[in-house]
Amino acid sequence: MKRELIQNTKVIxxxxGDAIDRxxxxxxxxxxxxxxxxxxxxxxTVKIAVTECDTQSGSYTAVEDKDVFVDHTADGEGAITLTVDKSGNELHNLDLDxxxxxxxxxITVTVNCTGGTSPKCEATCAIALGDNAVQPV
Known part of the structure; x- marks a missing residue:
């Protein structure tokens, strides 16, 4: 099982806004x-949008699949918006189909802060790709 996990997962x-070859x-x-x-x-709030393209440097369009986020329904822009605690310091793991x-x-992640005095909050991201269609022998 250890080898299967290693050969079927890619963490980035x-x-x-960076392009991901999936x-x-x-x-x-x-x-x-x-x-x-x-x-x-x-x-x-945190807005997360998924766009897609056949080529890395081509024109990206919103993902049409409203269920690209497993536990949320994407809007017409391939996006969801999460309301988070005003104190920040949260980790969100979003399952993707x-x-x-x-x-x-x-995947574009936009953090929007309201109220306060020039509020700002940074987000750091990582993605783990899985379910490799080519299974190891």
Whole structure:
């Protein structure tokens, strides 16, 4: 089982908006880690959008599959919005069903802070791709 996990999983530190070659990988887990905000916001939301393309440098469009996020329904922009605690310091793991996606995807994470004095909060991301369509022998 150890070898199967190693050969069927790919973990990538991820910067919002980078292209991901997900060829052969049918699912993933996106980790979004929020830091502590500055400026004492009264509210924080995190918008996560998935776009896709056949080529790495082509024109990306919103994922049409509304169930790309396993536990949430995406809107017409291939996005969901999470309301998080105003103190930040949260980790969110989002299960992704990538089976219907094109070869390249981009995940854009946008943190919006409201209230307070010039509030700001940073997010760090990583993605683990899994369910490799090519099984080891």
């Amino acid at each position: 530190p991820y910067k919002s 060829e052969r990988f049918l699912s993933g887990v996106l980790a979004v880690s929020l830091g502590a905000p500055t400026g004492d916001p009264t509210g924080i 990538l089976a219907g996606c094109k070869k390249f995807i981009k």
